[in-house]
Amino acid sequence: MTIVKDRLKSATAAPTRAARLNPLIVLVVGAAIIVALTYTLPPFRTYQLATVGAYLCVTAGLTVLTGLNGQLSLGHGALMATGAYTLALWQNKFNLLAVGIVVAILVTTAVGAVIGLAAARLRGPYLAGLTLAVAVVVPSITSTFDETFNSDQGLSVILNPPPESMTVEQWQAWLCWGAALITVFALTILTRGRFGRDMRAVRDDETAARLAGISVARTQVSAFVVSAACAGLAGALFAVIAQSVSPGAFPLTLSLFLLMAIVIGGLGRLTGALIGALLLVALPAIAHEIGESAGSQRLEGNLALTFFGVVLVVVMLAAPGGLASLRIPFRRFRTKKH
Amino acid sequence: MKRTATVLVAAVLLAAAGCSNSGNGSGTSSADTPGVTDTEIVVGTHMPLTGPAAAGYSKIAPATKAYFDYVNANGGIHGRKITYKIMDDGYNPANTQQVVRQLVLQDKVFAILNGLGTPTHSGVLDFLKTNRVPDLFVASGSRSWNQPDKYPGTFGFNPDYTVEGKILATHVKEKFAGKKVCFLGQDDDFGRDSLAGIEKVLGPVAAKQTYVTSNPNVGPQMGALKAAACEVVMLATVPGFTALSIGTGAKIGFKPQYVVSNVGSDPTTLAKTLGPAAGLLEGVVAANYLPLANDSANPWIQLYTKVNSQYNNNAEMDNNVVYGMSVAYLFVQALQSAGKDLTRDGIIAAVQKGGFTGPGLVPVRYSATDHSGYGGEQLTTIEGGQAKYFGKAFRTDDKDAAVEVYESSPAAPPANGIPAA
Numbered sequence: 119m120t121i122v123k124d125r126l127k128s129a130t131a132a133p134t135r136a137a138r139l140n141p142l143i144v145l146v147v148g149a150a151i152i153v154a155l156t157y158t159l160p161p162f163r164t165y166q167l168a169t170v171g172a173y174l175c176v177t178a179g180l181t182v183l184t185g186l187n188g189q190l191s192l193g194h195g196a197l198m199a200t201g202a203y204t205l206a207l208w209q210n211k212f213n214l215l216a217v218g219i220v221v222a223i224l225v226t227t228a229v230g231a232v233i234g235l236a237a238a239r240l241r242g243p244y245l246a247g248l249t250l251a252v253a254v255v256v257p258s259i260t261s262t263f264d265e266t267f268n269s270d271q272g273l274s275v276i277l278n279p280p281p282e283s284m285t286v287e288q289w290q291a292w293l294c295w296g297a298a299l300i301t302v303f304a305l306t307i308l309t310r311g312r313f314g315r316d317m318r319a320v321r322d323d324e325t326a327a328r329l330a331g332i333s334v335a336r337t338q339v340s341a342f343v344v345s346a347a348c349a350g351l352a353g354a355l356f357a358v359i360a361q362s363v364s365p366g367a368f369p370l371t372l373s374l375f376l377l378m379a380i381v382i383g384g385l386g387r388l389t390g391a392l393i394g395a396l397l398l399v400a401l402p403a404i405a406h407e408i409g410e411s412a413g414s415q416r417l418e419g420n421l422a423l424t425f426f427g428v429v430l431v432v433v434m435l436a437a438p439g440g441l442a443s444l445r446i447p448f449r450r451f452r453t454k455k456h
Numbered sequence: 457m458k459r460t461a462t463v464l465v466a467a468v469l470l471a472a473a474g475c476s477n478s479g480n481g482s483g484t485s486s487a488d489t490p491g492v493t494d495t496e497i498v499v500g501t502h503m504p505l506t507g508p509a510a511a512g513y514s515k516i517a518p519a520t521k522a523y524f525d526y527v528n529a530n531g532g533i534h535g536r537k538i539t540y541k542i543m544d545d546g547y548n549p550a551n552t553q554q555v556v557r558q559l560v561l562q563d564k565v566f567a568i569l570n571g572l573g574t575p576t577h578s579g580v581l582d583f584l585k586t587n588r589v590p591d592l593f594v595a596s597g598s599r600s601w602n603q604p605d606k607y608p609g610t611f612g613f614n615p616d617y618t619v620e621g622k623i624l625a626t627h628v629k630e631k632f633a634g635k636k637v638c639f640l641g642q643d644d645d646f647g648r649d650s651l652a653g654i655e656k657v658l659g660p661v662a663a664k665q666t667y668v669t670s671n672p673n674v675g676p677q678m679g680a681l682k683a684a685a686c687e688v689v690m691l692a693t694v695p696g697f698t699a700l701s702i703g704t705g706a707k708i709g710f711k712p713q714y715v716v717s718n719v720g721s722d723p724t725t726l727a728k729t730l731g732p733a734a735g736l737l738e739g740v741v742a743a744n745y746l747p748l749a750n751d752s753a754n755p756w757i758q759l760y761t762k763v764n765s766q767y768n769n770n771a772e773m774d775n776n777v778v779y780g781m782s783v784a785y786l787f788v789q790a791l792q793s794a795g796k797d798l799t800r801d802g803i804i805a806a807v808q809k810g811g812f813t814g815p816g817l818v819p820v821r822y823s824a825t826d827h828s829g830y831g832g833e834q835l836t837t838i839e840g841g842q843a844k845y846f847g848k849a850f851r852t853d854d855k856d857a858a859v860e861v862y863e864s865s866p867a868a869p870p871a872n873g874i875p876a877a
Contacts, residue, residue, distance in 0.1 A: 160561070366551070
């Protein structure tokens with residue numbers, strides 16, 4: 119029993135230091151920075167900022183699932199597609215955005231619960247295999263039920279124009295970051311409480327967790343459902359940003375990119391999820407710049423993947439805990455002085 | 457807190473790193489028109505340079521650029537040189553969203569020219585409309601481009617697929633009367649519009665199948681068409697899938713008469729894709745509305761060949777090169793017509809005014825109430841590995857108008873190869 123306690127202690131030791139940080143302050147500061155940015159950045163950067171916000175919703179949820187609960191999902195792209203298509207179908211029928219986003223989250227949560235129930239019975243590569251299958255099946259579903267989903271062409275999303283006082287890009291950024299900040303806030307509260315401890319306990323040792331009275335299956339399914347809800351929200355936001363949904367927006371590579379991003383950023387940390395979300399937008403853009411300066415537009419289609427791979431290898435060698443685990447020198451200096 | 461703050465600061469810096477200028481407007485004089493200066497016009501496009509539709513289509517934009525370079529070398533238009541920004545979207549609608557935003561919001565292009573693809577371009581119509589960006593000569597025959605009330609800045613280029621379907625079906629009706637006619641098409645507006653045109657003339661086809669570009673296997677579809685004992689198969693396919701369908705058919709011993717949409721019928725691309733099986737293309741019927749690349753006696757082809765050798769690294773001449781240069785020629789005509797004081801509204805008004813004469817066998821249809829491109833086609837067939845025209849050019853509309861012969865012959869290019877003001 120002492121061993122179990124030790125294990126639980128070691129698992130919860132890391133975040134206690136961060137727990138001093140009040141998430142409300144992060145929420146307010148984050149919102150202030152975003153508002154400031156949307157008034158200073160040019161439109162395309164604002165659009166990219168909005169995309170980072172949408173990505174943050176899904177990376178935050180995924181890092182909780184994979185980093186804190188130890189469940190590997192290669193299928194979050196498919197969950198995003200679920201949210202996106204739900205929103206598109208809802209908007210084209212009712213055109214009520216706020217309700218649509220909630221409905222998208224609910225539907226994705228339900229789908230996530232089904233996958234999560236199956237996932238809770240699977241371990242390691244088998245779980246990866248199941249979620250991988252979910253990611254692969256998206257294009258087939260859209261072309262099989264093409265009357266509803268319109269195959270590869272996808273659906274356009276009817277949206278009311280934003281209020282006159284702001285540009286489309288500002289509105290997108292506010293919407294996405296509003297959702298992202300709320301997601302991060304909710305996940306922080308959730309993971310710092312009992313649920314977070316349960317998740318970590320299950321990740322570290324299922325038997326020990328069971329002995330400590332934690333329902334392993336329920337924890338795993340709950341973790342999957344939470345991260346599915348986040349993915350559904352992200353998908354809905356992507357549908358809003360792009361004003362369209364198509365299977366090509368949610369390919370298998372997206373699911374892999376998401377996983378790579380949170381690993382590079384730092385698994386299990388929400389700051390890592392933020393870094394990951396930034397990289398998801400920045401790396402393809404950098405790849406594009408390189409492709410353009412190299413004079414070959416054909417390069418960029420394939421360069422982003424290479425880029426991610428190289429960054430992943432370098433980060434894993436230099437900082438196995440991801441970029442979020444890196445300490446900035448002046449900080450270490452100050453800690454020493456203490 | 458420190459770390460979070462560091463991350464946030466890093467985020468701000470990263471995001472701010474690339475910002476240089478802001479401000480966006482569709483002004484009333486060329487001085488404040490995005491993408492237009494006294495010496496330059498910046499135009500952008502999205503093209504499948506990689507991915508399932510790259511075969512053949514990836515040659516279009518370089519050809520367009522080559523013609524612009526030719527014009528630039530001869531002094532440009534009203535003293536302005538044309539810069540053509542080509543973005544690869546891999547024929548993936550999600551990428552198109554991204555690259556078109558980059559062109560409009562970051563690169564501040566004056567207009568989007570010849571964005572390729574029905575599924576890809578459909579997704580950016582609203583965005584281009586919101587930003588009041590002229591969306592000229594879309595490289596697709598979907599009828600969506602012809603909605604002047606809904607999308608006042610969007611204009612098509614290709615004959616729409618319904619017009620084409622009617623013309624091809626009229627030929628099938630006369631030449632292959634009583635045969636069992638079937639259809640294989642792309643599962644989007646391209647395939648649906650084409651089938652609509654075919655069925656207007658022929659009535660319901662005996663069997664119809666669809667494919668998606670993300671799944672490069674048409675075995676089940678061709679098998680079903682074989683099982684239905686089709687004698688004529690009409691294809692609304694992109695080049696890679698035309699070759700795939702004909703090749704897959706041959707593999708299972710199914711060799712019907714193929715009648716192929718213009719966009720999927722460039723013989724050079726198909727022959728290259730089929731490789732040693734290129735002989736299967738013999739007798740394939742298709743249609744076109746521009747001079748054929750192998751018609752070296754045609755003055756337009758002579759002009760394009762000259763430009764191609766000087767400015768396009770002497771790329772192999774095929775119908776995609778001809779297409780790309782014809783688009784460029786039409787755009788230059790529109791620029792000339794819009795005059796020296798170039799604005800976004802000005803170029804749209806100039807295109808709506810119409811009256812362009814160029815390489816096409818039939819005229820373009822632009823007017824205030826019609827934003828569709830070429831209004832008809834002439835049939836081609838492949839003999840001895842070479843495509844050639846037969847019969848006469850036909851014109852029709854996407855509704856119930858009859859398919860009628862168009863008699864006038866196309867205009868000759870100007871002596872210096874650049875349209876005058």
